[in-house]
Amino acid sequence: xxxxxxxxxxxxxxxxxxxxxxxxxxxxxxxxxxxxxxxxxxxxxxxxxxxxxxxxxxxxxxxxxxxxxxxxxxxxxxxxxxxxxxxxxxxxxxxxxxxxxxxxxxxxxxxxxxxxxxxxxxxxxxxxxxxxxxxxxxxxxxxxxxxxxxxxxxxxxxxxxxxxxxxxxxxxxxxxxxxxxxxxxxxxxxxxxxxxxxxxxxxxxxxxxxxxxxxxxxxxxxxxxxxxxxxxxxxxxxxxxxxxxxxxxxxxxxxxxxxxxxxxxxxxxxxxxxxxxxxxxxxxxxxxxxxxxxxxxxxxxxxxxxxxxxxxxxxxxxxxxxxxxxxxxxxxxxxxxxxxxxxxxxxxxxxxxxxxxxxxxxxxxxxxxxx
Amino acid sequence: xxxxxxxxxxxxxxxxxxxxxxxxxxxxxxxxxxxxxxxxxxxxxxxxxxxxxxxxxxxxxxxxxxxxxxxxxxxxxxxxxxxxxxxxxxxxxxxxxxxxxxxxxxxxxxxxxxxxxxxxxxxxxxxxxxxxxxxxxxxxxxxxxxxxxxxxxxxxxxxxxxxxxxxxxxxxxxxxxxxxxxxxxxxxxxxxxxxxxxxxxxxxxxxxxxxxxxxxxxxxxxxxxxxxxxxxxxxxxxxxxxxxxxxxxxxxxxxxxxxxxxxxxxxxxxxxxxxxxxxxxxxxxxxxxxxxxxxxxxxxxxxxxxxxxxxxxxxxxxxxxxxxxxxxxxxxxxxxxxxxxxxxxxxxxxxxxxxxxxxxxxxxxxxxxxx
DNA sequence: AGTTGATAGCGAAACGTTTTTAGTTTCGGT
DNA sequence: ACCGAAACTAAAAACGTTTCGCTATCAACT
Numbered sequence: 001x002x003x004x005x006x007x008x009x010x011x012x013x014x015x016x017x018x019x020x021x022x023x024x025x026x027x028x029x030x031x032x033x034x035x036x037x038x039x040x041x042x043x044x045x046x047x048x049x050x051x052x053x054x055x056x057x058x059x060x061x062x063x064x065x066x067x068x069x070x071x072x073x074x075x076x077x078x079x080x081x082x083x084x085x086x087x088x089x090x091x092x093x094x095x096x097x098x099x100x101x102x103x104x105x106x107x108x109x110x111x112x113x114x115x116x117x118x119x120x121x122x123x124x125x126x127x128x129x130x131x132x133x134x135x136x137x138x139x140x141x142x143x144x145x146x147x148x149x150x151x152x153x154x155x156x157x158x159x160x161x162x163x164x165x166x167x168x169x170x171x172x173x174x175x176x177x178x179x180x181x182x183x184x185x186x187x188x189x190x191x192x193x194x195x196x197x198x199x200x201x202x203x204x205x206x207x208x209x210x211x212x213x214x215x216x217x218x219x220x221x222x223x224x225x226x227x228x229x230x231x232x233x234x235x236x237x238x239x240x241x242x243x244x245x246x247x248x249x250x251x252x253x254x255x256x257x258x259x260x261x262x263x264x265x266x267x268x269x270x271x272x273x274x275x276x277x278x279x280x281x282x283x284x285x286x287x288x289x290x291x292x293x294x295x296x297x298x299x300x301x302x303x304x305x306x307x308x309x310x311x312x313x314x315x316x317x318x319x320x321x322x323x324x325x326x327x328x329x330x331x332x333x334x335x336x337x338x339x340x341x342x343x344x345x346x347x348x349x350x351x352x353x354x355x356x357x358x359x360x361x362x363x364x365x366x367x368x369x370x371x
Numbered sequence: 372x373x374x375x376x377x378x379x380x381x382x383x384x385x386x387x388x389x390x391x392x393x394x395x396x397x398x399x400x401x402x403x404x405x406x407x408x409x410x411x412x413x414x415x416x417x418x419x420x421x422x423x424x425x426x427x428x429x430x431x432x433x434x435x436x437x438x439x440x441x442x443x444x445x446x447x448x449x450x451x452x453x454x455x456x457x458x459x460x461x462x463x464x465x466x467x468x469x470x471x472x473x474x475x476x477x478x479x480x481x482x483x484x485x486x487x488x489x490x491x492x493x494x495x496x497x498x499x500x501x502x503x504x505x506x507x508x509x510x511x512x513x514x515x516x517x518x519x520x521x522x523x524x525x526x527x528x529x530x531x532x533x534x535x536x537x538x539x540x541x542x543x544x545x546x547x548x549x550x551x552x553x554x555x556x557x558x559x560x561x562x563x564x565x566x567x568x569x570x571x572x573x574x575x576x577x578x579x580x581x582x583x584x585x586x587x588x589x590x591x592x593x594x595x596x597x598x599x600x601x602x603x604x605x606x607x608x609x610x611x612x613x614x615x616x617x618x619x620x621x622x623x624x625x626x627x628x629x630x631x632x633x634x635x636x637x638x639x640x641x642x643x644x645x646x647x648x649x650x651x652x653x654x655x656x657x658x659x660x661x662x663x664x665x666x667x668x669x670x671x672x673x674x675x676x677x678x679x680x681x682x683x684x685x686x687x688x689x690x691x692x693x694x695x696x697x698x699x700x701x702x703x704x705x706x707x708x709x710x711x712x713x714x715x716x717x718x719x720x721x722x723x724x725x726x727x728x729x730x731x732x733x734x735x736x737x738x739x740x741x742x
Numbered sequence: 743a744g745t746t747g748a749t750a751g752c753g754a755a756a757c758g759t760t761t762t763t764a765g766t767t768t769c770g771g772t
Numbered sequence: 773a774c775c776g777a778a779a780c781t782a783a784a785a786a787c788g789t790t791t792c793g794c795t796a797t798c799a800a801c802t
Contacts (some may be wrong), residue, residue, distance in 0.1 A: 028537035028538075029788095031788055032788065033788075041751080041752095043754095043789085044751070044791075044792095045751055047791080048750090048791090051790080053750095054749080054750080055751085056750070056751090059750085071535075073511055073535065074511070074788090074789085075452070075512055075787085075788050075789065076511055076512040076513060077452045077457075077513075077787085078452050078757090078787070078788035078789040078790090079789055080448045080757095080789090081446070081452055081757050081758065081787090081788080081789070081790095082756080082757050082789045083757090083789085083790065083791095084757085086448075088513075095473065095477075096473035096476050096477065096492065097470040097473030097474055097477070098470070098473070099468040099469070099470070102466065102468030102469070106467065106468070106496055109493075109494065109496075118508050119493070120491035120492065120493065121492040121494075122480075122489070122490070122491065122492065123476065123477065123480065125477055125481075139444075140444055140447055141447050141457075141459070142446075142447060142448055165400060165444075166399040166400045297690070297691055297693055298690075316661060320661070320664050320665050320668055320692065322668055402757095402759085403760095404758080413780070413781050413782065413783095414759090414782085414783095415780080415782085416780060416781080418759075418760060418761085419779095422760085424779095425778080425779075426780085427768085430780085445758090446757085446759065447759095448757090448758080449757070449758035449759035449787090450759055451759090452760095452787050452789085453758085453759050454760070454787090
């Protein structure tokens with residue numbers, strides 16, 4: 001036995017010495033050829049076994065031993081070159097600093113992993129050019145599928161990217177859809193999410209309610225605004241957009257932010273500086289909620305007591321601040337899982353009818369303020 | 372001109388038709404060969420140009436046009452197979468739900484990108500097996516270097532992974548070192564971080580100070596504990612570890628958590644349930660700080676007023692809660708940048724002397740409570 | 743015993759690049 | 773008009789796989 005091992009090491013060494021020493025890095029890995037030589041079986045047989053094929057029991061042992069002794073590891077580049085598949089999925093996010101996305105990715109990754117795929121995450125850090133670049137790089141790198149939380153990219157660009165390979169790149173949008181881009185998507189029922197939030201504020205007696213939404217070209221933001229409008233309409237409250245201040249400026253109760261911390265912070269202050277500020281507020285994503293909460297704190301405004309408040313996503317936060325905040329929670333785990341499942345089907349080549357648009361329900365953590 | 376385009380399309384189509392239709396997915400991409408044929412230039416010239424070499428101006432135009440018309444995109448698998456480099460870096464994190472890491476990754480990615488590398492992020496979600504698996508998958512061939520926030524993996528396993536390729540895989544540890552694993556690392560001066568935090572509590576008049584640290588086999592956690600001990604010693608305060616309660620149980624002022632939310636929550640309650648609870652507390656990472664703050668809130672304990680408090684990392688949080696918290700902030704941006712720089716040098720083959728261990732200073736946001 | 747079918751195994755041809763070799767063309771400068 | 777450098781050529785050899793089309797083997801049927 002020891003004999004065999006020593007012999008193997010000799011073979012290995014001599015093979016390595018045979019390698020040209022010209023390359024940049026001295027690549028000295030064993031290949032399937034070495035396994036073939038060492039085991040005395042043909043290349044084809046080794047490959048077949050390595051890919052789950054049947055070989056005689058005796059040969060299986062020979063191969064296993066050869067692999068072990070030589071420290072053979074499959075070269076995924078070579079395999080991918082041949083098979084045109086990488087068994088990897090690219091995930092593209094606006095940022096990695098929001099726990100909301102982290103949670104989505106976590107269950108997405110798990111779902112994909114169970115099917116043998118590895119997922120790689122990139123963030124474009126809210127940068128328009130970077131978003132495109134990351135998508136292109138992923139396509140070029142031959143991922144087998146893409147999960148995308150899109151922000152700036154256009155339908156045209158997405159179509160171009162999706163078709164930049166021979167076959168159409170499987171792709172799933174998460175959290176947001178892009179108008180004009182026909183694609184599988186996992187989103188939440190944004191309209192009813194804000195509808196419910198605003199309804200809750202109305203039921204608490206509020207009639208003068210403001211909302212901070214994101215950029216309206218992001219589907220999510222737009223839908224959330226519509227939910228707000230509809231709730232007010234259904235309860236017979238006028239959506240106030242007319243001028244009210246003495247200087248003739250609008251006192252718009254729909255403030256449009258950029259989905260970031262500063263937006264929430266700034267717009268909250270805008271609201272409070274109005275001549276006739278709203279008595280309740282709905283803030284529609286994680287970062288803006290954080291911003292608004294911060295601004296409120298700095299102004300010594302107690303949310304829930306001094307004004308009605310419903311935030312989004314910041315579930316941890318609402319346990320911490322006092323009194324606890326009402327928060328719309330999105331089913332992040334489920335979103336990730338569904339995204340994975342749909343993508344897997346596409347990558348398996350299943351031709352599902354039409355694009356799959358899965359719309360999940362959000363949950364309103366309703367916290368009533370008591371003295 | 373139109374003629375040329377049409378001709379190109381014809382050529383392209385006929386090439387594609389030439390492709391065997393056996394493959395799983397009908398791969399119909401143009402190759403460098405097609406570019407060569409279309410432009411009338413040789414393969415070598417195209418390749419040279421594509422890799423930044425000089426060609427005659429006329430030819431450069433011909434190539435550019437051919438690339439455009441044919442929709443040629445380089446096949447990175449083929450290239451990587453040949454060159455043994457992928458121009459990608461793998462980043463492995465315990466989780467993607469902590470803004471702290473998101474911030475590190477952001478500047479890391481930027482640094483690497485400027486040098487032409489793409490970074491792919493994986494999270495192992497605090498799972499021991501997954502940590503190993505992710506590292507192995509990355510190594511297996513796909514990346515030129517690795518940035519790792521290590522948690523469970525041992526020095527032995529890391530060494531094995533690092534050498535599982537022909538040449539040694541360039542690798543940088545961030546935030547934590549692994550004893551016995553000689554490796555470039557970017558960490559903060561944890562000892563002085565907690566030393567400063569505890570010192571501040573002492574200066575505020577506290578003598579009975581507790582600390583919640585992470586698992587002591589994580590270097591970061593251990594160093595933070597040492598900083599705590601040393602501060603107490605330097606100020607002539609006994610580190611209390613003896614039994615004090617009537618039932619003879621220890622009332623240990625050093626509580627060991629698992630660096631997660633629940634640990635912070637539970638240990639905080641442990642402290643407060645003591646017969647002789649500490650008058651001040653230091654909590655030493657993001658999640659545990661969140662947990663402790665939550666527990667305090669539920670017990671109606673006002674941090675900073677009722678007991679002294681210094682947390683870690685949760686910089687946004689400390690702006691929000693009232694009164695504002697004292698927090699140790701780590702230079703996340705700088706950590707990412709330095710990690711990128713060191714890794715780039717290693718990947719470029721620079722043989723730097725010994726492992727580079729860069730130790731950065733943290734910053735204490737010192738918020739004094741005033742009535 | 744002869745035929746059949748299934749299965750293990752084999753050699754060789756790809757996959758799309760980069761790089762080398764050894765020789766040819768181009769072209770500005772003297 | 774000639775020199776020499778720089779740009780180009782065609783062809784071929786890798787890189788490490790998978791897979792096509794084939795043969796050999798062998799047990800199980802008629």
